[in-house]
Structures are given as structure tokens and as C-alpha cells.
Amino acid sequence: MKRATSKLVGLLVLSLLLVMFSNVITVKAEAATIIVPDDYSTIQAAINNAAEGDTVFVRNGVYQVDIESLIVINKTVSLIGEDPENTVILGVFGIPSSSSTVAIRVAAPNVTISGFTIRNCLTAISIANYYDEPFPSGCRIINNNIVNNSEGIRPQRSNVLISGNNITENQGGITGWNTENVDVTENNITNNYYGINTGQSRNVTVCRNNISGNTGGLNLIYYGPYAVYGNTITKNDWGIRFAEGCHNATVCGNNITQNDVGVVLLNFPNSGDVVVSGVGNKVFGNLFVDNSEQVTQDELDYNIPGTWSMGTDIVLWDNGTMGNYWDDYAGLDENGDEIGDTPYVIDENNQDNCPSMYPVDISVIPEFPKWIILPLLATMILVILIYRKNMKLSGQMGGSKVNSSFFSGDNSRGS
Numbered sequence: 001m002k003r004a005t006s007k008l009v010g011l012l013v014l015s016l017l018l019v020m021f022s023n024v025i026t027v028k029a030e031a032a033t034i035i036v037p038d039d040y041s042t043i044q045a046a047i048n049n050a051a052e053g054d055t056v057f058v059r060n061g062v063y064q065v066d067i068e069s070l071i072v073i074n075k076t077v078s079l080i081g082e083d084p085e086n087t088v089i090l091g092v093f094g095i096p097s098s099s100s101t102v103a104i105r106v107a108a109p110n111v112t113i114s115g116f117t118i119r120n121c122l123t124a125i126s127i128a129n130y131y132d133e134p135f136p137s138g139c140r141i142i143n144n145n146i147v148n149n150s151e152g153i154r155p156q157r158s159n160v161l162i163s164g165n166n167i168t169e170n171q172g173g174i175t176g177w178n179t180e181n182v183d184v185t186e187n188n189i190t191n192n193y194y195g196i197n198t199g200q201s202r203n204v205t206v207c208r209n210n211i212s213g214n215t216g217g218l219n220l221i222y223y224g225p226y227a228v229y230g231n232t233i234t235k236n237d238w239g240i241r242f243a244e245g246c247h248n249a250t251v252c253g254n255n256i257t258q259n260d261v262g263v264v265l266l267n268f269p270n271s272g273d274v275v276v277s278g279v280g281n282k283v284f285g286n287l288f289v290d291n292s293e294q295v296t297q298d299e300l301d302y303n304i305p306g307t308w309s310m311g312t313d314i315v316l317w318d319n320g321t322m323g324n325y326w327d328d329y330a331g332l333d334e335n336g337d338e339i340g341d342t343p344y345v346i347d348e349n350n351q352d353n354c355p356s357m358y359p360v361d362i363s364v365i366p367e368f369p370k371w372i373i374l375p376l377l378a379t380m381i382l383v384i385l386i387y388r389k390n391m392k393l394s395g396q397m398g399g400s401k402v403n404s405s406f407f408s409g410d411n412s413r414g415s
């Protein structure tokens with residue numbers, strides 16, 4: 001009985017570990033590498049002839065995509081370019097009398113796309129499946145140049161990692177839509193119209209990116225929660241905008257500097273949609289330095305005045321003990337606790353109650369845990385507690401003491 005229980009617990013723990021590290025240990029039994037153009041002349045032909053788990057390796061060259069030659073990844077493969085500067089997927093977007101839609105559409109789980117320049121497409125990479133296709137979860141878009149597309153990367157399904165990419169000169173760099181659990185980490189997101197534009201997204205983490213030179217850096221709209229930390233947000237027309245229905249965004253430990261406006265609170269009357277004003281948003285532990293304006297409240301007037309406020313007009317600017325560093329704060333610190341004695345007032349609804357007298361050290365802002373790890377960790381602890389309780393019970397019932405102290409480290413207790 002006890003042996004069966006411990007076996008069961010062992011299996012549970014093992015399966016949890018497998019889930020936690022599934023991205024790392026994707027089974028690659030007998031995976032092959034198919035080379036373009038050596039084995040097949042087109043990327044799509046290589047994918048069509050690949051088996052699950054194979055790698056499609058694409059040599060340097062220019063690979064044209066248009067409406068007739070879009071790439072659909074409908075099985076779990078890694079699509080790897082030889083060199084991101086010289087392995088180019090080229091669309092025809094912007095050329096008169098031509099049309100292209102999505103250059104690469106990912107419609108399978110655990111797909112990796114790495115090592116390409118993708119330019120001049122309507123959408124460079126879309127992660128989206130149709131009903132009869134497998135759900136694309138656990139996909140990774142890493143180390144690519146995404147240049148001059150209408151939309152760069154469009155995660156439309158869950159559990160996506162977007163890391164190490166140069167995303168530049170697109171209309172929208174990353175445009176989330178109906179997505180959840182997206183990590184946007186350590187990308188250069190520069191000179192786009194919108195750098196990142198969330199939409200119908202949940203659990204999006206934006207960390208340690210360089211977001212600069214965009215018209216809008218990071219546009220936060222419904223739903224949230226969003227974690228935005230450790231980014232350098234600089235030289236944008238506006239750095240971060242809290243817009244329609246942004247809920248539970250935490251913006252912490254960012255260097256927000258040299259923007260025309262650091263943060264915009266967008267607020268406008270809404271004529272019909274039931275999307276209420278965003279709540280639960282916090283901005284603390286950030287540097288606000290050398291922005292022409294730190295925070296502005298924008299009121300768009302193109303909607304007919306109605307009953308719903310559609311934007312996000314109120315944000316918390318401190319967490320009760322820590323606020324932000326504002327380089328234009330004019331208050332004093334007479335009690336010497338390094339926190340300004342008077343609030344930094346933004347408008348009648350917004351003020352930082354704990355403005356820092358000195359630039360906060362954003363390098364020591366603790367990292368947010370990955371969303372997925374928390375419930376898994378809780379489950380594991382629960383399993384361990386149950387295991388311990390069962391062992392204790394069986395020990396009291398006169399069972400052998402083997403392993404009963406495995407988790408306690410206490411070998412002295414006999415049965």
C-alpha cells in the first residue's frame with residue numbers, strides 16, 4: 001500500500017517536473033535535420049516532408065513569400081536560419097499591385113523560429129491555428145530580425161516566448177490578440193509605430209527589453225494582468241500608455257527616460273462598448289528622467305460622449321513604501337528618510353506618495369516569477385506535504401521507517 005502511494009507520488013512529482021521543463025526536454029528521438037535548399041528548394045516543402053520534432057535548417061539566401069507561397073508550420077519543428085542577417089524571408093508588402101498576408105503562420109505546439117530576417121510582410125509571424133489544426137502552445141520566436149512589416153509578431157495563442165529579436169520599423173512590433181502567458185524578454189524594439197500593443201491579452205510579461213524610438217512604446221489595453229519590469233524605455237513619443245480597460249498592470253524597475261511623454265493615461269468617453277476604465281494598475285520603483293513630460297492625461301474626443309469611461313485614468317504611483325524617482329520633484333526631505341516629505345502630484349487623481357529623493361537602483365528590483373511556475377510550485381508543495389503526512393501515518397501504523405525522514409532530514413525518529 002505504502003509502496004504504491006510512494007510510486008504514485010513519485011509519478012506525480014515526475015510529471016510535474018516534465019510539465020515545468022517541457023520546453024527544455026522536448027523529446028527529440030531520431031529527430032532529423034532537413035536542409036533548405038539542399039534537400040528541398042522551399043521552406044514549405046521541407047516542412048511538409050519533416051517529421052514531428054525535426055529541424056528545418058535554412059541556408060543563407062533570400063526566400064520570397066507572397067500570397068501563393070506563405071509558410072504554414074503545422075507540425076512541431078524547429079525552423080532555424082543559418083544567420084539572422086543573411087537568411088531573409090522577404091514579403092511583397094508595400095509593392096503596388098501585390099498582396100501578402102502572413103509570412104509564417106504557426107499552427108502547431110512547441111515550434112521554434114530562430115535566425116531569420118523577416119521583412120516587408122503584412123504580418124511576419126502569426127501564431128494562430130484553425131479549428132482542425134493543433135493548438136500552438138509553447139512556441140518560441142528567438143533571435144530574429146523583424147523589419148518593416150505591417151505587423152511583426154502576432155501571438156494569438158498561449159505560452160509564447162519572444163526573446164532576443166530585433167523588432168524595428170514595423171507598424172506594430174508585437175501585437176497580441178486573444179493571447180495569454182506571453183514572455184517578451186530582451187528584445188530590441190525600436191522605431192516602430194507601436195512597439196508592443198496588447199489586446200485581449202492576459203498574463204503578459206515584458207522584461208529587460210530596449211524599447212526606443214517608437215511613436216508609442218508599450219500600449220497597454222484590456223485585459224491584463226501585465227508585468228513590465230527592467231526595461232529601458234527611451235526616446236519614444238510616449239513610453240507607456242495605459243489605454244482602454246488595462247487591468248492589473250505592474251510597471252516596476254524600468255528606466256523611463258528621454259521620451260516626449262513618459263506615461264500617458266488615455267481616457268475617453270465611450271459610446272457603446274462595455275469596456276470600463278482600467279483598474280489595479282501600479283507604477284513604482286521606476287526612474288523618470290529627462291522626459292519632456294513625465295505623465296500626461298489624454299482625452300480623445302472622437303467618441304460620442306456616453307456613460308462609460310473607456311480608458312485608464314487612475315494609476316497607483318507607489319506601493320505604500322516605494323514610489324518612483326522623478327527628476328523634476330521639487331519637494332524636500334527634512335526627516336532624511338530619502339523619501340520626499342510631500343507627494344509628487346500628477347493630477348487631481350494621481351500622485352506618488354513616496355517619491356524617491358535619489359535615483360532608485362533598478363538593477364535590484366526582484367524579478368517577477370513566471371506566471372506558470374507559481375501554481376506548479378504550489379501543487380508540488382502540496383504533493384510533498386501529502387507525501388510526508390502519508391509517511392508519518394504509515395510510520396505510526398508500524399510500517400518500516402525506510403525513507404520516512406526523507407524530507408525532514410531527521411534520521412533519529414524510529415517507529
Ligand SMILES: [Ca+2]
Nearest residue numbers: 333339340341
Ligand atoms: Ca522624507
